[in-house]
Amino acid sequence: MRRFFLGVLLLLAAALPFIFQGYWLYVAIVGLYYAVLASSWAMLAGQVGIISFAHAAFAAVGAYTSAMLVIYLNFPIPLAMVAGSGAAAVFGLAIGALTLKMRGPYLALTTLAFSEIFRIFLTAEYELTRGSYGLKVPLMLDGNKTWCYYIGLLLLVATVTTLSLVLRSKLGLFLLAMREDEDGAATRGVNTVYYRLCAFVITSACAGLAGGFYAHVIGLVSPRISTISEMGLILAMSVFGGLESLMGSALGALALQSLTEYLRAFEEWRLAIFGGLVLLILKFTPQGLLPRLSELLDTCRQRKSNMLKDEHR
Amino acid sequence: MLELKNVVKNFGGLQALSGVSVRFAMGEFVGLIGPNGSGKTTLLSCISGLYRPSEGSIQLDGREISRLGPHRIYRCGIGRTFQISKVFARLTVLQNLYIPAMTVAELDRTGMQQRAVEILRALKLDQLAEAPAERLSGGQRKLLEIGMVMMNTPRFLLLDEPFGGVHPVLKNQLEEYLKDLHLSGKSIILVSHEMSSVFRICERLVVLDRGALVTDGPPHEVRADQRVVNAYLGGKHAA
Numbered sequence: 001m002r003r004f005f006l007g008v009l010l011l012l013a014a015a016l017p018f019i020f021q022g023y024w025l026y027v028a029i030v031g032l033y034y035a036v037l038a039s040s041w042a043m044l045a046g047q048v049g050i051i052s053f054a055h056a057a058f059a060a061v062g063a064y065t066s067a068m069l070v071i072y073l074n075f076p077i078p079l080a081m082v083a084g085s086g087a088a089a090v091f092g093l094a095i096g097a098l099t100l101k102m103r104g105p106y107l108a109l110t111t112l113a114f115s116e117i118f119r120i121f122l123t124a125e126y127e128l129t130r131g132s133y134g135l136k137v138p139l140m141l142d143g144n145k146t147w148c149y150y151i152g153l154l155l156l157v158a159t160v161t162t163l164s165l166v167l168r169s170k171l172g173l174f175l176l177a178m179r180e181d182e183d184g185a186a187t188r189g190v191n192t193v194y195y196r197l198c199a200f201v202i203t204s205a206c207a208g209l210a211g212g213f214y215a216h217v218i219g220l221v222s223p224r225i226s227t228i229s230e231m232g233l234i235l236a237m238s239v240f241g242g243l244e245s246l247m248g249s250a251l252g253a254l255a256l257q258s259l260t261e262y263l264r265a266f267e268e269w270r271l272a273i274f275g276g277l278v279l280l281i282l283k284f285t286p287q288g289l290l291p292r293l294s295e296l297l298d299t300c301r302q303r304k305s306n307m308l309k310d311e312h313r
Numbered sequence: 314m315l316e317l318k319n320v321v322k323n324f325g326g327l328q329a330l331s332g333v334s335v336r337f338a339m340g341e342f343v344g345l346i347g348p349n350g351s352g353k354t355t356l357l358s359c360i361s362g363l364y365r366p367s368e369g370s371i372q373l374d375g376r377e378i379s380r381l382g383p384h385r386i387y388r389c390g391i392g393r394t395f396q397i398s399k400v401f402a403r404l405t406v407l408q409n410l411y412i413p414a415m416t417v418a419e420l421d422r423t424g425m426q427q428r429a430v431e432i433l434r435a436l437k438l439d440q441l442a443e444a445p446a447e448r449l450s451g452g453q454r455k456l457l458e459i460g461m462v463m464m465n466t467p468r469f470l471l472l473d474e475p476f477g478g479v480h481p482v483l484k485n486q487l488e489e490y491l492k493d494l495h496l497s498g499k500s501i502i503l504v505s506h507e508m509s510s511v512f513r514i515c516e517r518l519v520v521l522d523r524g525a526l527v528t529d530g531p532p533h534e535v536r537a538d539q540r541v542v543n544a545y546l547g548g549k550h551a552a
């Protein structure tokens with residue numbers, strides 16, 4: 001059933017450029033950017049239990065690195081994007097090494113501080129980054145929206161696949177054990193700080209990759225990528241789709257991103273509306289909307305099959 | 314040899330250990346006893362690295378280990394179990410066994426599976442291999458914890474109330490299992506309220522009271538010691 005559902009979803013996603021063109025395709029492309037961010041953030045929050053506010057900043061690290069490598073050093077775009085992802089991983093390593101021994105609230109605050117410092121740095125280093133105007137960046141694939149969309153889809157599929165493989169590996173088993181009982185894991189030889197750091201670096205790399213993609217499909221990088229409200233958006237998307245499900249949070253991102261476009265008229269109120277949504281979801285279905293929907297689907301099917309059985313009697 | 318020198322552990326104003334010095338030789342089977350709140354669990358937690366002693370030193374074969382993290386101490390060959398079990402409830406019994414094995418990588422995959430099967434058989438948990446650990450009874454969790462330690466080749470086993478909640482029939486088997494482990498050369502430090510078991514299987518007893526060491530010696534001497542009887546409020550627990 002799950003396989004089937006996934007297949008249909010993938011087919012739909014692949015067919016999308018034939019259904020939507022122009023503006024809505026562009027919306028979908030940005031949605032894919034958020035989907036990569038939301039699913040990797042959800043892995044961190046849901047599976048590892050790290051609430052980091054630096055995820056948007058890591059995307060900005062990837063975006064600026066990739067953009068500047070292309071602009072100043074003439075890197076080919078794919079290579080620059082990989083380098084951007086690597087740079088985000090390095091930042092992740094540094095920030096992680098600094099914060100991952102801290103307990104929850106301290107870690108959250110430290111990552112928030114880093115995120116703000118980085119944004120201010122981007123704004124202030126005018127010579128390099130053109131400050132809040134942002135850098136104009138060469139587009140990938142001559143800005144062909146259809147191809148950009150497929151690249152984005154590929155990145156999302158690659159991210160979700162990689163992260164689920166990670167969760168199924170030894171690292172994933174250790175992370176699960178740590179979430180069940182941190183001391184229990186440590187006294188059985190699990191180097192908890194190290195494995196948390198691994199997860200942090202991997203998800204930072206995902207954010208950096210997303211950032212590079214964003215830069216070369218939008219054609220502009222600005223410190224806005226790294227604002228707190230962007231981070232809030234990523235958080236809302238992850239919670240909306242379900243923190244414990246990579247696919248769920250990715251779909252949550254796509255759903256909220258489309259919603260954003262409908263809510264254009266309420267620009268300033270957007271985050272407030274999303275905040276309200278997050279509160280409602282946390283109150284009524286804390287595991288997120290998608291896992292909840294699939295549960296409902298299951299019970300419906302069960303009822304149906306029970307009814308069928310009854311008819312046969 | 315495991316040597317504690319003047320180990321002090323403070324929790325805020327409360328002194329749970331007030332300068333404990335004791336040595337555990339290789340291959341010894343030591344019972345660590347004392348009334349509730351006397352600091353037994355705290356002592357095990359200091360040795361296993363969950364707590365950092367406020368003062369004093371802990372050395373394994375002359376090497377200071379009191380500053381190492383719990384995973385490092387585990388890899389030095391000191392494994393422990395918990396009074397309130399810390400099994401991974403949502404993982405299966407087998408996965409619970411694999412985790413400690415995977416952190417050390419002494420065994421390859423088949424070796425690991427074989428060892429797990431042997432251990433489950435010895436602990437009579439083989440029917441539950443694929444069950445999530447949350448389905449186990451309190452006593453079965455205790456057994457599983459011992460199994461988790463035995464997935465590797467620890468030199469020291471620190472067991473915190475391993476008989477608690479274990480079915481009486483299993484309790485005898487567990488005693489036999491521990492004796493076998495001892496015969497195979499393991500050093501065991503056993504914390505337990507089950508005086509009859511402790512007196513039966515330990516070769517040496519260390520008695521704690523209010524964070525301090527009261528007596529240390531062979532069971533028959535300790536049994537006769539007036540201070541121990543006093544510590545236990547007139548010998549309520551004494552066998």
Ligand SMILES: Nc1ncnc2c1ncn2[C@@H]1O[C@H](COP(=O)(O)OP(=O)(O)O)[C@@H](O)[C@H]1O
Pocket residue numbers: 324327328329347348349350351352353354355356
């Ligand atoms: N984490 C902790 N924080 C504060 N006090 C503690 C902690 N752990 C143990 N204690 C206190 O230390 C004393 C010794 O406890 P413990 O080592 O659990 O005793 P035992 O295992 O011998 O029953 C008790 O007074 C207990 O309340």
Ligand SMILES: [Mg+2]
Pocket residue numbers: 353354355396
């Ligand atoms: Mg205790």
